[in-house]
Amino acid sequence: DVKVTQSSRYLVKRTGEKVFLECVQDMDHENMFWYRQDPGLGLRLIYFSYDVKMKEKGDIPEGYSVSREKKERFSLILESASTNQTSMYLCASLNGFSSGNTIYFGEGSWLTVV
Amino acid sequence: EDQVTQSPEALRLQExxxxxxxxxxxxSGLRGLFWYRQDPGKGPEFLFTLYSAGEEKEKERLKATLTKKESxxxxxxxxPEDSATYLxxxxxxxxxxxxxxxxxxxxLIIQP
Structure with a gap:
């Protein structure tokens, strides 16, 4: 069964703290993504990675960075958390872009910045 | 620019x-259209992928269809267990x- 695991489900951090959100997939997928989901705004792409050590900015990369040192692991980093980064963060993975492939999501990480 | 509009925003039905x-x-040309179900506080769960107009897929009480402009x-x-947000x-x-x-x-809210 397909599995995308986000290590932290609920986090509360203080403004200015550095925050790490970890994601692991067990499907040997090449592509991994980080989205944030906010009421009324839907899913917005922060960053994605199509290979180890490769990354591309999505629609809203400001205030975030990512790391992909191993194929199965994709980390989202908030260098200095701010209250407007309070959100649900979703990690996803996908094995290529030909027909028949599907993007799979993790359970989500709820981040509150106070 | 690619756009996706879902309607209605909310729907309440009787069981x-x-x-x-x-x-x-x-x-600008469609490779695939995906449907997901999302329960409160959880990540989206994959339901279907559709690739071409006229295609249909079914799963239990759900059936997805596709035309050139909409699904x-x-x-x-x-x-009641079908209550969720569908993406x-x-x-x-x-x-x-x-x-x-x-x-x-x-x-979507399904009332008993």
Whole structure:
């Protein structure tokens, strides 16, 4: 069964703290993504990675960075958390872009910045 | 610019009352259209992928259809456990990871 695991489900951090959100997939997928989901705004792409050590900015990369040192692991980093980064963060993975492939999501990480 | 619009934003049905959710899209050639179910506080769960106009897929009480401009998710005789937010996403031909565009979802409530 397909599995995308986000290590932290609920986090509360203080403004200015550095925050790490970890994601692991067990499907040997090449592509991994980080989205944030906010009421009324839907899913917005922060960053994605199509290979180890490769990354591309999505629609809203400001205030975030990512790391992909191993194929199965994709980390989202908030260098200095701010209250407007309070959100649900979703990690996803996908094995290529030909027909028949599907993007799979993790359970989500709820981040509150106070 | 690729766009996905889902309607209605929210829908309340009685148990057993069939209905349809709409996903209208504008894309420069479609590689695939995805439907997901999302329960409160959880990540989206994959339901279907549709690739070409006229294609249909079914799973239990759900049936997804596709035309050149929109997709429908038909729910037949729904049960309270079908309550969730249903998300639609499109991937254009030639699009990479940044080519996936999501709608904002339809929040479905099935009352016993």
């Amino acid at each position: 057993g009352e069939s209905s349809s959710l709409n996903c209208s899209y504008t894309v 429908f998710l038909h729910i037949t005789a729904p049960k 639609c996403a499109v991937q254009p031909l030639g699009g990479g990871a940044d080519g996936l565009t999501f709608g904002k979802g339809t929040h």
